[in-house]
Amino acid sequence: MLSKVRHIHSLTNIRRERVLPVVGHVIVRRMQKVSPTDVIVVAPRTPRYIMLEIAQGLNVSPARADELLQRQAGDELSEGDVIAGPVGLFQRVIRAPKSGYVKIAGEGKVLFEISAQTFELQAGIEGTVTNIIPERGAIIETRGALIQGIWGNGKITYGVIQPVSNQLLQELVPEQLNIGYRGAILAAGFCKSAEVLEIAANIPIKGLVLGSITSELIPVANSMDYPILVIDGFGSTPMNSAADGILGANKERNVSLNAQTYDPFLGKYPELIISHPTKSEPDLPVESETISTGKKVIIVSGPHAPQIGTIETIHPRKQVLPSGIAARTAEVSYGLETRAVVPLSNLEIIKE
Amino acid sequence: MDTTTISAKSLIAVDIGNTITRALFFDVVAGKYRFLASGSAPTTAGAPIFDVTEGVWRAIEELQFITSKTILSEKEGLIIPSTQDNQGVDIMVATMSAGNPITVVTVGLLDNVSLLNAEHLAKTTYSEIIAKISLNDRRTSSDRINLLTEKHPDVIIISGGTDQGASRSLLSVMESIGLSSYLLEDSQKPHILYTGNEELQEDVKSGLGKISKLRIAPNIQPVLGKENIYPAQKELNEIYKDVRMRQTGGIRDVLSWTEGHFTSTASAFGRIIRFLSEKYEPEKGVLGVDIGSFATILAAAHAGEETLRVFPSLGVGAGSKGILEESSLENIIRWLPLPLPEQVVRDYIYNKSTYPSTLPTESDHLEIEFALAKQALRIASEKTVPSLHRRSAFTSSLLPPFEPIIGSGRILTHAPSRSHSLSILLDGMQPTGVTTLALDQNGLLPGLGAVSEINPLLTVQVIETNTFLNLGTIIAPVGYARPGTPILRIRVNREDGRTFTREIKFGSLTVLPIEIGEKVSLHLRPLHRFDVGMGGPGKSGKVNAVGGSLGIIIDARGRPLRFSQDQEKNWKRNETWIKSLHKYE
Numbered sequence: 041m042l043s044k045v046r047h048i049h050s051l052t053n054i055r056r057e058r059v060l061p062v063v064g065h066v067i068v069r070r071m072q073k074v075s076p077t078d079v080i081v082v083a084p085r086t087p088r089y090i091m092l093e094i095a096q097g098l099n100v101s102p103a104r105a106d107e108l109l110q111r112q113a114g115d116e117l118s119e120g121d122v123i124a125g126p127v128g129l130f131q132r133v134i135r136a137p138k139s140g141y142v143k144i145a146g147e148g149k150v151l152f153e154i155s156a157q158t159f160e161l162q163a164g165i166e167g168t169v170t171n172i173i174p175e176r177g178a179i180i181e182t183r184g185a186l187i188q189g190i191w192g193n194g195k196i197t198y199g200v201i202q203p204v205s206n207q208l209l210q211e212l213v214p215e216q217l218n219i220g221y222r223g224a225i226l227a228a229g230f231c232k233s234a235e236v237l238e239i240a241a242n243i244p245i246k247g248l249v250l251g252s253i254t255s256e257l258i259p260v261a262n263s264m265d266y267p268i269l270v271i272d273g274f275g276s277t278p279m280n281s282a283a284d285g286i287l288g289a290n291k292e293r294n295v296s297l298n299a300q301t302y303d304p305f306l307g308k309y310p311e312l313i314i315s316h317p318t319k320s321e322p323d324l325p326v327e328s329e330t331i332s333t334g335k336k337v338i339i340v341s342g343p344h345a346p347q348i349g350t351i352e353t354i355h356p357r358k359q360v361l362p363s364g365i366a367a368r369t370a371e372v373s374y375g376l377e378t379r380a381v382v383p384l385s386n387l388e389i390i391k392e
Numbered sequence: 393m394d395t396t397t398i399s400a401k402s403l404i405a406v407d408i409g410n411t412i413t414r415a416l417f418f419d420v421v422a423g424k425y426r427f428l429a430s431g432s433a434p435t436t437a438g439a440p441i442f443d444v445t446e447g448v449w450r451a452i453e454e455l456q457f458i459t460s461k462t463i464l465s466e467k468e469g470l471i472i473p474s475t476q477d478n479q480g481v482d483i484m485v486a487t488m489s490a491g492n493p494i495t496v497v498t499v500g501l502l503d504n505v506s507l508l509n510a511e512h513l514a515k516t517t518y519s520e521i522i523a524k525i526s527l528n529d530r531r532t533s534s535d536r537i538n539l540l541t542e543k544h545p546d547v548i549i550i551s552g553g554t555d556q557g558a559s560r561s562l563l564s565v566m567e568s569i570g571l572s573s574y575l576l577e578d579s580q581k582p583h584i585l586y587t588g589n590e591e592l593q594e595d596v597k598s599g600l601g602k603i604s605k606l607r608i609a610p611n612i613q614p615v616l617g618k619e620n621i622y623p624a625q626k627e628l629n630e631i632y633k634d635v636r637m638r639q640t641g642g643i644r645d646v647l648s649w650t651e652g653h654f655t656s657t658a659s660a661f662g663r664i665i666r667f668l669s670e671k672y673e674p675e676k677g678v679l680g681v682d683i684g685s686f687a688t689i690l691a692a693a694h695a696g697e698e699t700l701r702v703f704p705s706l707g708v709g710a711g712s713k714g715i716l717e718e719s720s721l722e723n724i725i726r727w728l729p730l731p732l733p734e735q736v737v738r739d740y741i742y743n744k745s746t747y748p749s750t751l752p753t754e755s756d757h758l759e760i761e762f763a764l765a766k767q768a769l770r771i772a773s774e775k776t777v778p779s780l781h782r783r784s785a786f787t788s789s790l791l792p793p794f795e796p797i798i799g800s801g802r803i804l805t806h807a808p809s810r811s812h813s814l815s816i817l818l819d820g821m822q823p824t825g826v827t828t829l830a831l832d833q834n835g836l837l838p839g840l841g842a843v844s845e846i847n848p849l850l851t852v853q854v855i856e857t858n859t860f861l862n863l864g865t866i867i868a869p870v871g872y873a874r875p876g877t878p879i880l881r882i883r884v885n886r887e888d889g890r891t892f893t894r895e896i897k898f899g900s901l902t903v904l905p906i907e908i909g910e911k912v913s914l915h916l917r918p919l920h921r922f923d924v925g926m927g928g929p930g931k932s933g934k935v936n937a938v939g940g941s942l943g944i945i946i947d948a949r950g951r952p953l954r955f956s957q958d959q960e961k962n963w964k965r966n967e968t969w970i971k972s973l974h975k976y977e
Contacts, residue, residue, distance in 0.1 A: 042434055042450065062577070086542045089575070091534045143575070151537070151571060190746045254735060255742040274742035302746070305492060307439020327440035341743060341750035342757075363758040364808025367751050383751045 041368065043331045046338050046388040047188040047309070048282040050289070053324045054186050054313055055170070059177030060161055062086075068178055070171065074163040076198040076296040081177045084156040090137055094124045095148030097134045102148025109150070115142045123150055162196055164298045166315045183322060184315040185290060187271060187283045191253070192299030192310025195267035199246040201295045201314070203227040203287050208251055208279035214239050221245050225297055227287045229278040234260040241265060247297045249287065249312060251279025251346070267299035269310045272346040280338055280346040282392050290314045329389045337372060337387040344382060348390055349374030355381075401482035402474055403850065404455070404463070405839030406448050406646070407657055408435055408488040410686040410710055411749050413447035415455045416839045417481070418850055425853040427836055431455030434749070436642075437490040443641035444490065470649050484650045485842040488643075489657035489687060493520040493704040494546040494635045497539075497582075499565055500526050506552035506588065509612045509619055512779065513549055513587065516625045516700045517632045517656055518687060527561055533568045540572035544580040546635045547628070550596075551612050553589030562588055566599060573604040581605060583631045587612040587624040607631065622698060629659045653846060657682075660841030661800075662691040662700035667844045667851060669693035672795065679794035680837060681769060681821065683801035685709025685748050688768045690776050692794065701776045706768050708761055708803045709748030712741050715768050723770075726955045727763035727819065729966040732756055737763075758808070762816055765803045769820025790870060790951050793925050796828035797821055798860060800837050810941045811973035814863045824870050824951055825925025826916075826935050830860040862908065864940030868947040871922040871929070872954075875899035879922045879948055883915040894946070901972040902946040906939030913937075914944070943976055 064083025068074060095105035108124045111117065117136040125133030136152065144151040167182030202224040204216050212228035217239050225247035231237065232254045240248060247267045255274040271283050278284075296313045331337070333354060339345045349372040358366040359381060367383040374380070402419040414432045418425055431454030436447035449464065456463050462479040465471050471480025496519045500506030507526045514521055522543050525536055540548070548569055552562050573581055583605045586596045590611050600606050609624035633654060637643040647654050655663075665680040672678055677694035686707040692699045705714030715724065721734055724741070740760045744750065752758040773791060780792050797817065804813045810831075817829050836859055844851040869880050880896040884904060896902055906912055916924045917932040926933030937944055949969070955962050 089534055089537045089541065091532070091537065144571070255738045256735060258742075273739075273746065275736075275739040305438035307442075328434075340747050342753040360808075361751065361753045363752045363755045365751055365758065365806060366808075383753065386747075386750045386753065 041331050041384050042328050043337075043384070043387060043389045044328055045326055046390050047186050047311070047325055048280070048286065048338075048390055048392060049186045049325060050286050050392055051184065051316060051318065051320070051322055052186050053181065053183055053322045054165065054167070055179060055181045055324060056165055056167075057173070057177065057179050058161060058164055059173055060159070063175045064159075064161070064177075066172055066175065066178060068163075068169050068172070070169055072169045073167070074169060074180060075166050076162060076164055076196055076298065078163045079160040080163050080169070080180075081161045082158045083161075085159050087156045088154045089143065090152045090154065092123065092134060092137075092150040092152055093148070094134055094150055098125055098127050098132055100127060105148040106146055109145055111142045111145065111150075113142055113145055116140075117142065123152075164196055164300075165296045165313045166198065166294070182313065182315045183318050183320075184313055185286045186311060186313055186325070187249075187286060188309040188311045189269045189271040189302075190273060190309075191258075191270035191302055193262050193264060193268045194299060194301050195265070196298045196300070197225065197247045197267050198294065198296050199223060199225045200292055201225050201227060201249070201287060201290060201312075203291055206288065208284045208287065210278070211276065212236050212250070217243060219243060225249065225295060227279070230254075230276050231257065232276055233257075237261060237264055237268075247299070249297070251283070252277045267297050269297060269299045269312060273340070277346055281348050282338070282390060286314070325391065331370065331384055331387060331389065336390050336392070337370075338390045339372065339380070339382050339386060340388055341386040342382065344372075344374070344380045345386075347372075347374040347380075349380075351387075352379065354384070401847070403483045403485070403843060403847065404452065404481045405842055406451065406484065406486040407838050408437065408444050408447065408486065408490050408646075409657070409684065410490050410707075411435060412685075413444070413451045414835065415448070415451040416834075416836060417455055417459060418843070418854060424857075425850040426857060427834060427854050427859070429455055429458045430834065431458060435490050437640050441641075444488070445642035445645050448486075448642075448646065472649060483653075483846065485653040485839070485846065486646050486650045487655055487657040487660045487838045487842050488636060489518060489684065491518070491636060491640055493518045494632060495520055495522045495543070496547045496549060497521070497523045497525060497543065497545045499524075499548060499550045499552070499569065501552035501561060502526060503528050505616070506613060509621070510549040510551035510587070512619065513551070513612060513621055513624050513628060514547075515702055516621065516662070517628055517658055518702055518704050519547070520704060525565060527565070533564070536565065536568035537572045537575070540569065540582075541575050544576055545582050547583045547585060547631055549628070550584065550586045551588050553592070553611075562592060563595060563599075566596065570600050570603060573600065583607065583634065585609060585624065585627055585631060590614070605634075625659075625700065629656055632656050632659075653842060655842055657838045658687075658689050658700065658702040660838040661689050662693075662698050662841070663844055664837050664841030664851070665691040665798075666693040666696055666698040667841070667848075668798075668855070669698075670696045671852070671855070676793055676795040679791075679797045679821070681772070681797070681799055681817070682837065683708055683765050683768055683799075683803050683816075684711070685802075686711040688772045690772045692776070692780050699776065699779050701772065701779075703768070703772050703775070706771060708744070708764050708768065708801075710745060711768075712748075712764050713745040715764050715771065716741050718771050719767055722959075724760075724763050724767050725959055726962045727766045727966065728759050728963055729970050730756065730759060731960065731963050732760070761803060762807075762812060765801075765816045766820040769816070773821055790824050791822055793825040794823070794827055796830045796860075797823055798830045798832055798837070800832035800835060802835070804831055805833055805835060809974070810861075810863055811970070814942055814945070815970055815973055817863070818866065818945070818947060819953065822868070822951055822953060823866050823947075824868050825923070826937070827866050827868075828938075828940065829863040829866055831863055832859065833861045834859065862938065862940035864942040865937040865944045866947055867914070867916065867924060867944065868951060869896075869918055869922040869924045870951045871918075871920065872950050873898040873920055873922075877920065879919050880924065880946065881917040881919065882946065884944075885913040885915070887911055896946050896948045898948055898950065900946070900948050901969045902948065903942060903972060903976045904944040904946065905976050906937075906943045908939050908941050910939040911936065912939070912944070942973060945973070
């Protein structure tokens with residue numbers, strides 16, 4: 041059976057394509073070094089349009105309105121510039137309501153495009169631009185540690201990682217938060233309280249990485265100004281040992297935290313990247329692999345989640361689970377001497 | 393007809409689901425078409441592969457392993473048609489539900505008439521209505537243009553105006569649609585499906601034909617009060633295929649293997665239910681429900697006339713969070729037969745949405761999934777029932793009688809026991825009168841729907857075998873009384889002459905232990921003006937019934953089911969009902 045590979049790596053090659061869905065202007069060059077908050081491409085936001093009823097405004101027929109037009113499609117105007125007229129006793133005119141362009145003109149109407157503000161796409165990771173995608177964005181590469189999660193609140197930052205304890209097994213509680221964490225990206229086991237998220241915002245911290253979070257807190261977590269990344273799931277489970285180990289080993293190092301919205305269909309995962317200057321050339325991580333005996337796996341659902349262990353055996357026939365459902369299962373060993381029978385569908389391969 | 397009289401052809405039906413891709417294999421055995429095996433693999437429409445063919449390939453590989461038949465060759469890929477030495481298959485058909493729903497803007501004149509028609513049409517496929525435009529919404533033409541250029545939907549459905557009806561107002565809205573299409577980049581230009589006043593078709597062609605991907609279907613409401621969706625539904629299905637082809641890698645290969653016999657899973661599901669309605673009792677109609685990981689489908693058909701509704705983001709896997717958003721945690725918890733803290737249920741739903749292919753290992757978690765399935769069916773049923781009432785005598789909030797009601801989806805077919813499957817269908821659909829609940833035990837319905845167009849004989853012969861498992865005949869009196877009040881007397885006459893009677897009390901779920909396949913005659917005598925579908929409240933009658941795997945079930949819990957504000961009472965009551973069903977299994 042094919043399984044997704046969960047990306048928790050202490051050292052790997054990381055390549056990210058950062059592109060806009062619309063045409064823009066790429067402002068980085070090949071081999072340029074970028075930090076996560078550097079802008080790599082700018083593009084105008086979706087323009088707004090105003091339909092100007094010229095004939096109605098000038099109180100003339102559409103044909104006469106077309107004769108009175110002073111501008112044509114493509115003309116750039118400043119706010120207040122005359123578009124049509126003057127006409128009548130009071131020299132009535134139609135003016136540009138804002139700065140913009142005449143998009144279409146005729147039949148007594150003008151479709152006016154208001155100059156749009158620009159949208160800026162950030163690099164999202166620290167690394168080197170290895171390729172430019174014309175008018176859309178760039179490919180950025182780096183080497184280092186990678187931890188992908190399953191939920192993010194859509195924000196990006198860059199800063200120093202600070203695990204709140206040696207092992208990220210415990211709930212993050214208000215008493216642990218102090219001014220010493222100002223400007224840091226905190227890592228903790230799990231969070232069950234909205235108060236904790238609010239106190240963290242007031243310190244203020246720069247970001248938060250959690251093993252799990254109770255789903256009730258999602259609206260509050262979404263409203264926080266700092267990025268929040270959840271690695272394993274929803275509830276009150278500690279952080280998986282692989283991610284815990286990487287965060288502990290990289291304490292007080294700079295990390296890129298891209299808590300983008302999770303969209304597995306598009307391959308968008310919220311993630312944390314710690315770039316390492318290294319001469320070794322690790323491979324790009326594989327995305328899926330066949331589950332087999334001896335492979336390291338993370339249990340993603342059920343009472344043993346998020347334990348990481350090794351597949352000891354794969355049962356050749358379906359087994360009946362405690363729920364009564366029959367499924368293909370594997371025996372997974374983890375910890376000192378614990379073994380668990382887990383459905384294959386509840387496992388993801390892990391390559392630390 | 394025996395298959396030896398025609399040219400027998402082996403066939404693979406592939407269904408590319410949101411999580412799993414399945415390949416079903418059919419061939420002729422002893423002169424009849426049979427379903428022989430299925431293989432499955434994770435769907436690869438999304439990241440990291442972005443190509444459906446990989447998943448299709450792996451599903452067929454599993455099929456090869458199971459059947460020991462060579463279907464794929466390393467050099468040539470799929471062997472089609474089959475060779476002299478019986479390698480490969482003759483025909484392949486495919487259905488697909490994977491991918492995010494297509495985005496739709498509906499346009500109509502009046503909210504409750506044409507806009508509703510357009511909404512019904514949109515719901516015949518995997519779509520999300522992201523905006524509605526009508527004359528009542530007070531948007532200016534600038535607002536409409538900005539809305540459409542900002543949201544750039546995949547499809548704009550224009551409905552409105554009976555034939556010889558309103559035209560000017562519709563044309564003014566179409567001007568905004570035309571301008572927005574003109575303004576969008578080619579890759580963002582929407583498909584436009586015009587289903588309005590037929591007199592405007594030429595104007596629509598000249599105004600929108602050159603600047604958009606325009607399709608025209610017969611008026612969805614040619615005269616006021618008469619909805620004619622089916623022709624437009626076929627056009628929308630073509631658009632769905634086109635959008636999928638643009639968005640998803642590998643569809644062109646699938647189209648080539650299937651010689652174009654590729655459709656949406658929902659459309660194929662609707663087609664097979666329509667097919668069955670022509671085969672079974674046309675008077676009562678056939679109802680099919682499919683509970684998937686991401687979407688729930690409800691299809692009803694009376695003598696070939698179909699009502700199809702697709703509810704994306706309403707499933708028991710990736711769509712489970714959608715059930716929570718569409719209803720409430722309380723409405724999910726009320727179906728549980730055991731007390732579980734709200735937070736545990738909510739966290740489980742979020743985790744299931746995140747890891748949709750995982751299985752519940754603990755019975756608590758399994759009960760949450762069953763509760764989700766019941767609530768998904770409730771939402772789908774409540775939203776569809778008003779459209780099903782053209783032929784019904786019951787009040788409009790209740791499901792009209794159907795014969796049979798067929799359930800499909802892994803949550804039903806992989807449940808630990810048949811009483812679980814029956815309980816989901818019974819609570820979720822809440823049938824009325826006398827009906828049969830059946831199970832599509834091998835998940836063949838969409839595949840058979842896709843096949844029915846090119847090989848109806850295969851469809852008929854496979855259905856005649858073991859496709860559907862009869863779960864049980866249901867007798868559900870409509871009405872309310874105090875719990876414990878006798879509401880129905882039932883006399884059961886067996887074929888061997890033995891008889892027995894039961895008095896059924898309100899609030900109970902009673903199983904009559906009739907063996908599977910055993911034919912009995914039932915005399916139903918409702919009390920207190922309860923309605924058992926014998927022609928009106930209080931009317932008695934005789935009905936022939938067949939025992940299902942759970943016998944005959946008298947559901948005297950009232951319609952619709954009422955719940956207590958006290959969840960503990962609900963849990964206890966649910967536990968009692970489930971025990972009643974388990975008793976005879």
